[in-house]
Amino acid sequence: MKTISIGLLGLGTVGSGVVKIIERNQDKLIHQIGCPVRIKKILVKNLNKERDVEVPEEKLTLNPADVLDDPEIDVIIEVMGGIDETRAYLLEALKNKKHVVTANKDLMALYGSELLTVATDNQCDLFYEASVAGGIPILRGLVDGLSSDRITKMMGIVNGTTNFILTKMSKNGSAYQDVLKEAQALGYAEADPTADVSGLDAARKMAILSTLGFSMNIDLADVKYEGITGISEEDLVYSKRLGYTMKLIGLSSRDGDKVEVSVQPALLPEHHPLASVNNEYNAVYVYGEAVGETMFYGPGAGSLPTATAVVSDLVSVMKNMRLGVNGRSAVSPQYSKTLKKPSEVKAKFFFRLHVKDEVGVLAKITTLFAEHGVSFDKILQLPMEEEHSSEIVLVTHRATLENFEKIQQKMNDYEIVKEIKSTYRVEGENGK
Amino acid sequence: MKTISIGLLGLGTVGSGVVKIIERNQDKLIHQIGCPVRIKKILVKNLNKERDVEVPEEKLTLNPADVLDDPEIDVIIEVMGGIDETRAYLLEALKNKKHVVTANKDLMALYGSELLTVATDNQCDLFYEASVAGGIPILRGLVDGLSSDRITKMMGIVNGTTNFILTKMSKNGSAYQDVLKEAQALGYAEADPTADVSGLDAARKMAILSTLGFSMNIDLADVKYEGITGISEEDLVYSKRLGYTMKLIGLSSRDGDKVEVSVQPALLPEHHPLASVNNEYNAVYVYGEAVGETMFYGPGAGSLPTATAVVSDLVSVMKNMRLGVNGRSAVSPQYSKTLKKPSEVKAKFFFRLHVKDEVGVLAKITTLFAEHGVSFDKILQLPMEEEHSSEIVLVTHRATLENFEKIQQKMNDYEIVKEIKSTYRVEGENGK
Numbered sequence: 001m002k003t004i005s006i007g008l009l010g011l012g013t014v015g016s017g018v019v020k021i022i023e024r025n026q027d028k029l030i031h032q033i034g035c036p037v038r039i040k041k042i043l044v045k046n047l048n049k050e051r052d053v054e055v056p057e058e059k060l061t062l063n064p065a066d067v068l069d070d071p072e073i074d075v076i077i078e079v080m081g082g083i084d085e086t087r088a089y090l091l092e093a094l095k096n097k098k099h100v101v102t103a104n105k106d107l108m109a110l111y112g113s114e115l116l117t118v119a120t121d122n123q124c125d126l127f128y129e130a131s132v133a134g135g136i137p138i139l140r141g142l143v144d145g146l147s148s149d150r151i152t153k154m155m156g157i158v159n160g161t162t163n164f165i166l167t168k169m170s171k172n173g174s175a176y177q178d179v180l181k182e183a184q185a186l187g188y189a190e191a192d193p194t195a196d197v198s199g200l201d202a203a204r205k206m207a208i209l210s211t212l213g214f215s216m217n218i219d220l221a222d223v224k225y226e227g228i229t230g231i232s233e234e235d236l237v238y239s240k241r242l243g244y245t246m247k248l249i250g251l252s253s254r255d256g257d258k259v260e261v262s263v264q265p266a267l268l269p270e271h272h273p274l275a276s277v278n279n280e281y282n283a284v285y286v287y288g289e290a291v292g293e294t295m296f297y298g299p300g301a302g303s304l305p306t307a308t309a310v311v312s313d314l315v316s317v318m319k320n321m322r323l324g325v326n327g328r329s330a331v332s333p334q335y336s337k338t339l340k341k342p343s344e345v346k347a348k349f350f351f352r353l354h355v356k357d358e359v360g361v362l363a364k365i366t367t368l369f370a371e372h373g374v375s376f377d378k379i380l381q382l383p384m385e386e387e388h389s390s391e392i393v394l395v396t397h398r399a400t401l402e403n404f405e406k407i408q409q410k411m412n413d414y415e416i417v418k419e420i421k422s423t424y425r426v427e428g429e430n431g432k
Numbered sequence: 433m434k435t436i437s438i439g440l441l442g443l444g445t446v447g448s449g450v451v452k453i454i455e456r457n458q459d460k461l462i463h464q465i466g467c468p469v470r471i472k473k474i475l476v477k478n479l480n481k482e483r484d485v486e487v488p489e490e491k492l493t494l495n496p497a498d499v500l501d502d503p504e505i506d507v508i509i510e511v512m513g514g515i516d517e518t519r520a521y522l523l524e525a526l527k528n529k530k531h532v533v534t535a536n537k538d539l540m541a542l543y544g545s546e547l548l549t550v551a552t553d554n555q556c557d558l559f560y561e562a563s564v565a566g567g568i569p570i571l572r573g574l575v576d577g578l579s580s581d582r583i584t585k586m587m588g589i590v591n592g593t594t595n596f597i598l599t600k601m602s603k604n605g606s607a608y609q610d611v612l613k614e615a616q617a618l619g620y621a622e623a624d625p626t627a628d629v630s631g632l633d634a635a636r637k638m639a640i641l642s643t644l645g646f647s648m649n650i651d652l653a654d655v656k657y658e659g660i661t662g663i664s665e666e667d668l669v670y671s672k673r674l675g676y677t678m679k680l681i682g683l684s685s686r687d688g689d690k691v692e693v694s695v696q697p698a699l700l701p702e703h704h705p706l707a708s709v710n711n712e713y714n715a716v717y718v719y720g721e722a723v724g725e726t727m728f729y730g731p732g733a734g735s736l737p738t739a740t741a742v743v744s745d746l747v748s749v750m751k752n753m754r755l756g757v758n759g760r761s762a763v764s765p766q767y768s769k770t771l772k773k774p775s776e777v778k779a780k781f782f783f784r785l786h787v788k789d790e791v792g793v794l795a796k797i798t799t800l801f802a803e804h805g806v807s808f809d810k811i812l813q814l815p816m817e818e819e820h821s822s823e824i825v826l827v828t829h830r831a832t833l834e835n836f837e838k839i840q841q842k843m844n845d846y847e848i849v850k851e852i853k854s855t856y857r858v859e860g861e862n863g864k
Binding site: 017020021024025027028029031032129135136137140141144145146147148149150215271273276278281288289290291292293294295296297298299302304305307308309310311312314315316319323325328329331334 | 449452453456457459460461463464567568572573576577578579580581582647703705708713721722723724725726727729730731734736737739740741742743744746747751755757761763766
């Protein structure tokens with residue numbers, strides 16, 4: 001009975017989890033694939049670092065070639081992160097006919113298409129379940145579970161840091177900066193949280209999800225994204241009052257051949273399945289033409305959850321090795337993409353405005369919307385402490401993004417509008 | 433380019449959906465498998481019945497042999513339901529080297545192990561994703577997505593009829609019989625709803641889920657089940673008041689090698705992910721040692737949702753045909769089962785009692801629990817309209833099922849206890 005040998009690139013949070021799961025669940029792995037699995041060599045940056053797992057010293061190396069060029073190593077597991085250097089390593093591994101499992105969303109969002117082509121050319125598997133939504137098997141859900149259906153919409157809470165922050169802000173009425181500090185102290189946010197709070201991390205994941213879900217090559221550059229740094233406590237209070245929950249939503253939608261992929265804070269009706277996804281949890285809501293609404297929920301990060309996805313990919317690679325069919329399961333995108341123009345994107349919008357408290361103000365504003373064909377679902381007008389001012393909060397019916405942009409531009413020229421405090425999309429009504 | 437030919441057994445609700453999806457999504461299917469798929473022959477009971485899809489008359493047959501013995505047919509899709517006759521058909525199909533996709537939970541819960549063995553012996557695939565939770569790809573989630581992990585608990589809302597009924601009873605304060613009639617009128621409940629409301633349907637699904645999730649042969653006979661017919665409006669009112677939601681929960685839990693599989697109405701904390709699964713929707717909550725909490729949510733029944741699962745299985749069969757690896761993906765159960773005894777099952781319990789309103793009643797009752805080592809989480813005592821009576825509602829801390837059964841027996845002998853109105857398990861606290 002041959003032993004399958006693994007080379008590990010990186011031994012940080014996820015890498016330690018991978019080592020633990022392969023050790024602990026060796027029996028289950030053997031039962032499924034018929035032979036033992038061992039980690040042969042691990043590329044690290046520092047040989048003497050204190051780590052969360054015990055690994056014999058002779059397995060560690062500082063030299064990538066010890067992992068990438070060892071002919072005994074069958075599968076490379078990449079959990080080191082990074083983009084350019086990592087890409088070079090994985091290309092070399094694939095050219096050396098090693099299968100690859102990666103958890104690297106940054107890399108897959110930018111170079112996924114290239115890496116998958118090289119993998120197929122070399123009859124190698126390249127799996128990346130862990131790159132989106134940690135422990136949730138969502139990529140398999142799209143590729144296998146819903147292989148017969150055509151997806152029309154995906155909405156993802158795919159960044160745990162921002163979901164933790166928004167949950168705490170909503171529940172405790174705390175300010176963004178305070179909750180960010182708490183998240184950093186708990187390890188849910190990094191010292192430099194920019195990639196998370198700007199929406200970039202979620203945008204990478206939505207590029208990967210959309211490519212698979214819509215069977216089109218969606219690049220990171222196709223994803224418009226906006227983060228959570230501008231969300232105020234007032235926005236959350238009004239959202240709740242109107243029956244909505246604020247979430248950072250990765251949104252992919254398709255009408256026929258045209259798609260929109262974006263990331264932004266959005267308001268969801270309280271009864272929407274995503275609205276109760278709280279704290280650091282992730283979930284991906286998928287709408288298919290035939291299946292209707294489905295949702296996949298679970299931990300979006302963390303050592304063992306993410307490692308579960310990595311090792312499950314490894315099991316798939318090893319099953320394919322046993323059957324001799326590696327490198328033959330990837331399906332290339334079926335459709336060419338056409339991104340929607342702002343005149344083709346339709347949504348409901350939430351506006352919060354500070355206006356002068358004068359006769360006819362509401363009439364002027366509602367007329368402006370009416371002139372652009374936009375009607376209202378909800379309107380609140382409230383006096384403000386500041387003299388001669390009032391606050392207007394409104395939620396529109398569906399209209400095009402282009403019209404909302406025009407309305408905003410014109411509003412900026414209205415003397416009666418002191419400030420457009422915030423605008424958000426409202427998504428997920430009518431069960432979609 | 434060869435065409436893959438399908439034989440369909442049954443053309444009812446799910447069968448019509450299968451025909452539609454194969455027609456509508458032919459392009460997507462061809463893209464994935466490299467050749468066209470057509471339905472060659474369909475076994476029906478009545479050639480002239482009005483149906484939801486148009487099918488050329490020559491494709492319909494009353495003779496099973498036209499489907500099962502046609503050498504051109506590669507894959508049999510079974511959506512006719514039933515047990516003994518259907519089992520015989522599928523055994524014949526497998527012996528004729530035809531791959532099988534089935535949506536039949538009744539059959540799989542009873543004869544799944546036999547059919548899977550025959551399939552493997554004949555190098556055939558036998559897939560049954562649609563048999564549990566309709567359109568939700570939960571079996572794949574367990575077998576592939578969480579293949580690296582060890583599952584310790586599954587809780588499923590796996591019967592849409594009872595979930596619809598309980599949701600309406602909870603939200604509108606309606607009585608069971610009234611809501612059942614509404615569900616029947618809407619097509620969510622059958623004319624004879626016994627299999628659903630008794631918990632039998634859910635028990636079948638839990639047997640299938642537990643076999644896969646725990647890698648043990650769990651038979652239907654191993655599943656203790658109880659339905660929803662005894663739930664009163666009062667029970668729902670008290671549940672809500674104490675912060676719980678009542679659901680019909682299929683429960684599989686494992687401690688080491690010992691398992692419990694059961695179906696019963698249970699109370700979940702309102703914030704539990706399953707608590708907001710409403711109406712006819714299904715969801716399966718899965719707890720894995722490494723991954724922690726995950727949940728798979730979606731439509732548990734319906735023509736197109738269930739057909740999505742069937743045709744996704746068909747895609748898997750056809751991909752395996754292309755690779756020449758059919759019949760080699762089934763993994764036989766790894767462990768032998770040991771069912772937990774009542775002394776090994778631990779849970780929290782909800783009790784609702786009618787008692788005489790006398791001095792010392794509460795003391796006597798709490799003493800009885802204390803004598804069995806059971807302490808309390810919550811207690812409510814309320815006067816009743818009936819003279820000299822009061823109602824006691826209590827929720828215990830965790831203790832063994834054996835002790836609860838003893839307490840109930842003794843309580844029956846207490847003159848002060850007029851009636852034990854209801855008892856329910858409380859599940860899903862502390863995130864598990």
